[in-house]
Amino acid sequence: MIPIxxxxxxxxxDFIHRNYGIHLKEEKKTIVMGRLYQVLQQLNFDNFTDYLRYVLADPTEKAASVxxxxxxxxxxxxxxxxxxxxFLQHKVLPYLSQTIRDRDLRVWSAGCSSGEEPYTLAMILDEFFGLQKGSWDTKVLATDxxxxxxxAAAKGTYATEALASLPPQWKHRYFKNNGDGTSDVVDKIKREVIFRxxxxxETSFPFKRKFHVIFCRNVMxxxxxxxxxxxxxxxxxHMEPGGYLFIGQSETIDREAVPYRYIMPAVYRKEQ
Structure with a gap:
């Protein structure tokens, strides 16, 4: 282990907090050393000062990404x-499907990780709209x-056992079993998710239109x-009036600072 x-x-x-918002507490020192040990070894660094200089000097930002x-x-x-x-399927979508006049439903999975959340959202939207789906734009923006x-998310390949919690009809309709212990998300659903x-x-979000639903769970x-x-x-x-924010069950927001209305645990709404 290389000491820090x-x-x-x-x-x-400070660098991580300034650029990515992540707050590393003092008690994380040992974890940081363990997780970065191989990186420093591969780069032939024997101390963290030289490693951070390397990260700061990389114009491609690939080192920072690693x-x-x-x-x-x-x-x-x-x-x-x-x-x-x-809640999304039985409460939110029935409301939005009746109130969005241009049939452009904008859903964002922020901090989408390996894709399970946005693909689940795409499957719910496909099932909810059914035969009406062709007249709607329901693509899910997924960012990380x-x-x-x-x-990995864009490939859409998962261990077949990882699908166990999904409804049986979804496993048959939305996945192709590869016969090697993995299953692929079908192209119909892949096309409904935009990974970026x-x-x-970023202090200025680049989105032209506001969202009706934002999932940002277990990121904050x-x-x-x-x-x-x-x-x-x-x-x-960046949310339409009447839109919904979903956060992680262990997370909270300061409702005195932001006027979201509490709906249920970890679900908030922007009032009209």
Whole structure:
């Protein structure tokens, strides 16, 4: 293990917080050393000062991308916090389908990780709209900061056992079993998800139109309160009146700072 000094950890933590919003607490020092050990070895660095200089000097930002991938946990699974998907299907979509006049439903999976969440959203939308779907634009925007997880998500290949929590009809309708312990998301659903790399710390979101639904679940656990509040404000600004924000069950937002209305655990609404 390559040791990290207090100053090196502070410099590294400051860089990560400034660029990615992630708040590394002092007790994470050992985890950081463990997760970055192989990276430093491969680059022939024997200290974190030289490694951070290398990251800062890389104009391609690939080194920074590897750094943030190593210190974050891209853990997710199909139907995680399933009550959110049920609420979307049975409450939110019936409302939106009656109120969106131009039939352009805009859904964003922010911090989509390896794709299970946006693909689940696409399957719900396909099932809900059924034969009416052809007259709607229901594509899901799925963003993450990690190149690695986005590449995996776009392939849409998952261990067949990972589909166990999905409804049986979805497994047959929306996946192709490869016979080798893996299954692929069918092209019909893949085409409904647009994967893009995006840093949620961008102070200006580049979206031309506002969203009706934003899922940003189990992402803000890495942020301090100030960063969370600023991000939720941007979500609010880029959401249509009547839209819904879904966050992780272990997360909270400061409702005095942002006027979302609490609907149910981890679900908030922008009032008309």
């Amino acid at each position: 000094t207090d100053k090196e950890f502070k410099d590294l933590a 750094l943030v991938e190593k210190i974050t946990t891209n853990h997710t699974f199909f139907m995680r916090e399933a009550e959110h998907f049920q 900061i990690s190149h690695r997880v986005l590449e 790399r995006f840093n949620l710390m 656990i890495y942020f301090d309160q100030k960063t969370k509040t600023e991000l939720v404000r941007r979500f609010y600004q």
